Amino acid sequence: MTLLDSSPAMLDKARQRLQRLPAEVQRRVTLLQADGENADEAVGGQRFAAVLCHGVLGYLEQPGPLVDQLCRCAAPGGVVSIMTGNPKAAAVRPALERRWDDALASFDAKQGMGVLGLPGRDYTVEEVSELIQSRGVRPLDWYGVWLFVDWLDFSGAELDPTDAKQVEATAAVELEASRRDPYRHLSRVFHLVGRKGPA
Numbered sequence: 001m002t003l004l005d006s007s008p009a010m011l012d013k014a015r016q017r018l019q020r021l022p023a024e025v026q027r028r029v030t031l032l033q034a035d036g037e038n039a040d041e042a043v044g045g046q047r048f049a050a051v052l053c054h055g056v057l058g059y060l061e062q063p064g065p066l067v068d069q070l071c072r073c074a075a076p077g078g079v080v081s082i083m084t085g086n087p088k089a090a091a092v093r094p095a096l097e098r099r100w101d102d103a104l105a106s107f108d109a110k111q112g113m114g115v116l117g118l119p120g121r122d123y124t125v126e127e128v129s130e131l132i133q134s135r136g137v138r139p140l141d142w143y144g145v146w147l148f149v150d151w152l153d154f155s156g157a158e159l160d161p162t163d164a165k166q167v168e169a170t171a172a173v174e175l176e177a178s179r180r181d182p183y184r185h186l187s188r189v190f191h192l193v194g195r196k197g198p199a
């Protein structure tokens with residue numbers, strides 16, 4: 001597994017977490033500092049069974065060059081997985097935090113706010129699907145990410161991540177909501193999965 005990020009600070013965090021894992025896992029992971037827009041060159045032309053880009057597109061002015069590299073780095077028949085903010089559900093977070101003016105403004109806003117608290121531009125499922133489709137990756141399906149846990153969290157409920165039984169039950173509900181209408185449309189983040197065509 002190769003983990004590519006443009007930020008040395010974020011890679012340091014990843015390195016610290018990696019050190020908590022067994023040695024045989026650590027050996028399988030390579031950390032690489034580079035811009036995603038130069039991924040193909042940074043990995044030396046290597047092709048991957050799966051290329052994941054989660055929580056990055058929303059920070060970019062132009063997603064095209066990065067998506068181009070994601071699709072290029074996938075092997076023939078490989079999976080491309082993209083997770084990013086869902087602009088159609090932009091009012092959810094400010095509304096649950098009772099920031100009503102922000103919620104109202106968010107309906108037609110072009111800019112959103114990513115999980116790192118930086119302003120960014122979100123792209124719809126249709127826009128990202130078109131971006132990968134035009135680069136030889138067929139969209140397979142898309143899922144909503146974080147629905148009820150977001151609603152609870154933003155409205156101030158205490159969730160206990162150490163309660164394994166509750167976490168398992170919550171995950172089962174989130175999984176069902178993630179793949180059904182109308183729930184998935186209301187998630188703050190979506191996950192699009194596509195498959196690259198044969199060589």
Ligand SMILES: C[S@@+](CC[C@H](N)C(=O)[O-])C[C@H]1O[C@@H](n2cnc3c(N)ncnc32)[C@H](O)[C@@H]1O
Binds near residue numbers: 010055
């Ligand atoms: C919200 S974090 C997501 C991290 C990780 N993908 C995850 O799911 O936990 C966004 C990451 O994107 C990185 N990033 C932003 N723009 C980038 C770019 N053009 N190329 C590579 N990484 C970038 C940031 O440094 C940051 O580590």
